[in-house]
Amino acid sequence: MSAVPAVNGAAPWPDAVNAARASVAPPDLPPVFSLHGVGVRYGLVQALHGVNLTVAPGERVALIGANGCGKSTLLRVLHGLAKPSSGRLSHDPGVRQAMLFQRPHMLRTSAQHNVALGLWLHGVRWREARAQSLRALQRVGLEDIAMQNARTLSGGQQQRVALARAWALRPDVLLLDEPTASLDPHAKREVELLMADLAASHGHAGPGHPVTMVFSSHNLGQVKRLASRVIYLEHGAVLADLPVHDFFNGPLPDAARLFVKGEMA
Amino acid sequence: MSTLSESAITALHLAVSADPVLWSIVGRSLSVSGTACLLACGAGVVLGAWLGVARFAGRGAVLAWLNTMLAVPSVVVGLVVYLLLSRSGPLGALGWLFTFKAMVIAQTLLVLPVVTALTCQLVADAERGHGEQLQSIGAGPVMRSLLLAWDERYALLTVLIASFGRAISEVGAVMIVGGNIDGFTRVMTTAIALETSKGDLPLALALGLVLLAVVLALNVLIAALRRWREGVDGTSQGALPRVLA
Numbered sequence: 001m002s003a004v005p006a007v008n009g010a011a012p013w014p015d016a017v018n019a020a021r022a023s024v025a026p027p028d029l030p031p032v033f034s035l036h037g038v039g040v041r042y043g044l045v046q047a048l049h050g051v052n053l054t055v056a057p058g059e060r061v062a063l064i065g066a067n068g069c070g071k072s073t074l075l076r077v078l079h080g081l082a083k084p085s086s087g088r089l090s091h092d093p094g095v096r097q098a099m100l101f102q103r104p105h106m107l108r109t110s111a112q113h114n115v116a117l118g119l120w121l122h123g124v125r126w127r128e129a130r131a132q133s134l135r136a137l138q139r140v141g142l143e144d145i146a147m148q149n150a151r152t153l154s155g156g157q158q159q160r161v162a163l164a165r166a167w168a169l170r171p172d173v174l175l176l177d178e179p180t181a182s183l184d185p186h187a188k189r190e191v192e193l194l195m196a197d198l199a200a201s202h203g204h205a206g207p208g209h210p211v212t213m214v215f216s217s218h219n220l221g222q223v224k225r226l227a228s229r230v231i232y233l234e235h236g237a238v239l240a241d242l243p244v245h246d247f248f249n250g251p252l253p254d255a256a257r258l259f260v261k262g263e264m265a
Numbered sequence: 266m267s268t269l270s271e272s273a274i275t276a277l278h279l280a281v282s283a284d285p286v287l288w289s290i291v292g293r294s295l296s297v298s299g300t301a302c303l304l305a306c307g308a309g310v311v312l313g314a315w316l317g318v319a320r321f322a323g324r325g326a327v328l329a330w331l332n333t334m335l336a337v338p339s340v341v342v343g344l345v346v347y348l349l350l351s352r353s354g355p356l357g358a359l360g361w362l363f364t365f366k367a368m369v370i371a372q373t374l375l376v377l378p379v380v381t382a383l384t385c386q387l388v389a390d391a392e393r394g395h396g397e398q399l400q401s402i403g404a405g406p407v408m409r410s411l412l413l414a415w416d417e418r419y420a421l422l423t424v425l426i427a428s429f430g431r432a433i434s435e436v437g438a439v440m441i442v443g444g445n446i447d448g449f450t451r452v453m454t455t456a457i458a459l460e461t462s463k464g465d466l467p468l469a470l471a472l473g474l475v476l477l478a479v480v481l482a483l484n485v486l487i488a489a490l491r492r493w494r495e496g497v498d499g500t501s502q503g504a505l506p507r508v509l510a
Contacts, residue, residue, distance in 0.1 A: 101397075107415075165402065
């Protein structure tokens with residue numbers, strides 16, 4: 001894994017981000033996810049319909065779109081938290097995933113125990129899990145408050161604990177649902193750097209298997225900095241799926257163009 | 266009004282006189298209801314937490330039955346336990362009728378639906394709020410139910426208080442299965458019922474006031490414990506259950 005990012009000013013901002021963008025998977029690796037005509041229905045609401053998508057190892061995929069367009073549902077489908085009501089999702093069951101939510105939930109215990117719990121649930125002995133969790137907290141710059149009750153931490157610190165929890169698992173795939181949406185600019189920058197650093201590392205499968213990151217965001221600057229590919233969703237359907245450079249510089253469907261214009265304004 | 270003031274004076278007199286008979290009755294009430302609450306909480310918290318997370322066919326019917334049991338009259342519970350423990354009943358050979366054990370069983374059955382239903386509601390709300398996040402880090406339904414119940418432990422103290430209140434204030438079940446035997450199965454509520462039937466209303470009311478004072482003292486103690494633990498958890502680590510270590 002790469003070094004600790006610039007949470008404490010140790011590494012310059014662009015380096016961490018560039019490292020994330022530079023992660024390239026060997027061309028012969030199978031896709032991490034393949035979705036064929038996936039639809040999800042919640043009662044009368046069609047949250048997703050006809051989504052066809054393939055995500056290759058090491059890709060940094062940003063999901064953008066208006067509220068309620070299906071970004072979170074798509075992430076939940078990828079993580080197995082929601083079942084497709086139509087279509088087919090195929091993925092390698094051996095691939096280890098971790099997901100971050102907009103508002104991370106911390107159990108009423110120390111930050112260290114919150115991180116260790118994830119490891120313990122994956123079969124690591126409690127004593128070893130605690131040691132590993134301390135190392136993960138060091139990576140996100142929170143070792144000093146490892147023993148503090150996680151519920152008393154700020155939103156930014158809680159999101160960093162959540163990142164440490166994900167990091168400790170050494171995921172091959174990292175899914176993030178608007179991880180910086182409820183944070184102040186400083187915390188947002190810290191978390192974004194950590195996302196970049198985690199994305200630049202390799203997963204459980206070892207070197208040569210870069211971490212795949214799929215995240216949703218309303219922050220187009222963040223999308224430009226972190227993503228290698230952008231997917232624009234509207235009313236549960238994929239309207240545009242382009243490399244990041246083409247998305248921001250090339251022609252777009254009208255709805256996507258207006259969305260980008262509105263968000264950039 | 267004169268009965269009330271007379272009762273208050275009698276209650277004060279009873280409390281300060283350290284009457285051994287009174288305090289043995291108070292002690293018996295506390296031990297019967299306390300034991301019943303511990304048993305009901307042991308089973309009810311686990312069952313309620315599981316019901317809060319589990320999804321299975323017929324869950325709605327189970328919850329509807331559980332909520333109905335919240336309103337079951339204590340005399341009905343007493344009657345069922347009486348029939349089970351009576352000489353001709355299936356558990357008659359145990360010889361537990363008109364004993365401490367019979368009263369504990371009756372109150373446990375009375376309180377179990379309260380603990381289960383309230384815990385289920387608490388855990389179901391927590392599951393809706395952040396169950397997915399626990400699922401995301403690898404917690405299956407059983408582990409999630411246990412973690413969420415543990416995470417809601419301070420709210421569960423309120424469930425404990427509610428269930429203890431239900432147990433210690435009931436009279437029907439303990440009267441039927443305990444028999445209100447002086448010095449043996451007489452508890453506060455059966456003593457109050459007895460004094461009322463004898464026409465000694467001031468004494469009956471005074472016993473009621475003593476009962477309330479004892480419950481109040483317990484509630485204050487639990488509230489203080491809760492505040493202290495929340496304070497400790499707020500400034501330092503709150504340990505996960507020792508079972509993980």
